[in-house]
Amino acid sequence: MREIQVIDTHTGGEPTRVIIAGGPQLGGGPLEAQRKVFAANFDDVRSAVVNEPRGSDVMVAALLTEPVDSTSIAGVIFFNNIGYLGMCGHGTIGVAVALGSLGRIQAGKYKIDTPVGGVEFDYDGKNRVRLENVPAYRYAAGIKLNVPGIGDVTGDVAWGGNWFFLVDWPEENYSLANVPALMDVCRRIRMALGKAGITGHQHAEIDHVELFGRPFNAANNSRNFVLCPGYAYDRSPCGTGTSAKLACLLADGKIQPGEIWRQESILGSLFEGSVTVRDGRIIPSISGTAYVTGKATLLLDPADPFVMGIRT
Secondary structure (H helix, E strand, O other), X not given: OEEEEEEEEEEOOEEEEEEEEOOOOOOOOOHHHHHHXXXXXXXXXXXXXXXXXXXXXXXXXXXXXXXXXXXXXXXXXXXXXXXXXOOOHHHHHHHHHHHHHOOOOOOEEEEEEEOOEEEEEEXXXXXXXXXXXXXXXXXXXXXXXXXXXXXXXXXXXXXXXXXXXXXXXXXXXXXXXXXHHHHHHHHHHHHHHHHHOOOOHHHOOOOEEEEEEOOOOOOOOEEEEEEOOOOXXXXXXXXXXXXXXXXXXXXXXXXXXXXXXXEEOOOOOEEEXXXXXXXXXXXXXXXXXXXXXXXXXXXXXXOOOOOOOOOO
16 A cells, blocks of 8 residues: 655645655756656656545645755645646745644755746745745736627736736626635636636647736735636735736836735635745745645555546
């Protein structure tokens, strides 16, 4: 019987399951190459860890690897119910708190490797993490999209570690009771993007849709709703999505470098974001909190007909 040891955390309500032992061996080398090996040879492990009956559609997981960069403390490959992510902001915060709970790090500054680049973070020794993300940018502004059942929608295509279509949608009710309606809007937009052939750089699929409305707390700037690649919604304010938004805000002159943007999630949890500009590149910083919710050994029994998870 195979055993996989994990630590579960949540960041602003969004879960991260961190594999600390028993994961697949990917052969070393660049993390993007390791991610491809993971997908090609060990995708059943991905499914076993995040899908039912052990996980759920909302689960995001992180496989810890040996660092690629000698200045990093670890490498990490993020994945969800349908595939693999380039970077995950809430997941990075969760990984940092998980490593802290294991005693592998103390309060201080660290760096981890991801398939899309190195990510630095500052850990307070308890629950708060401020990460410095990979460079973000707006790829296309003011894209007009005809969405069946909704009408014309205008949004930006931006990169924040994953590809996003960002839409200001202030008239909607951003409450948990209205999640079905928000999901419907985002699904329709995502389908329309595909049919219209709208992509990111080098024809990359735009697999995240993010709506922005008015905050519930007047001290904050915005409240969002984020549709993730596996058609689950993000319970956190979304680290890579907030990074993409910050790049657009800076491009439009709506924020200045160093200015704090306070982003609420659909739950009301909060990320604080800001940007710096270095060598012409926009570097977002995201601050949030995570908490350990469990430590477990996952058992993969070959006699179990659903040992490798229920795939949708």
